Amino acid sequence: MSKSKKSEFRPNDYVVYPAHGVGQIVSIEKQEVVGIELELFVISFEKDKMTLRVPTNKATEIGMRGLSSPDVISKAMTTLKGKAKVKRAMWSRRAQEYEQKINSGDLIAIAEVVRDLHRTDDQREQSYSERQLYEAALERLTREVAAVNGADEVAAAKQVGDVLISRAAAA
Structure with missing residues (x-):
């Protein structure tokens, strides 16, 4: 691991922050906190009308990452096509696992949640x-x-929806 990963993210880059999904780095600012000067990424999550400040030296450590490669996107789509894996564990335990996957920032794990919780109209109620x-998982994946x-969310939602529909039709 290189000693400094500072240059990994730049203003205007889209990044994925584990607990919040896709945001855009607006700027890098310096701020003095308790007498210590910190360099911070200012990340805007426009959809949530939220701004986050993340110390540049902690970004990678907390799991902030660049956008997935097209390759990972196609793996996520393949994951969506798979058969839902629903454990027999109690819902509270499964819910906890799903939430951890969503907040992991791992796109494949998020796709697994979408796959496992997706219902067609004729399936039992959720x-x-x-x-x-x-x-929450669908929104993270779609964004x-x-x-x-480089598409809008409507087009991305249609792409994801089409995959889920084709899976349901094949079942």
């Missing part, structure tokens, strides 16, 4: 908490697909 997790493909 509980409120299942729906919440499904929508990253949109950012990587």
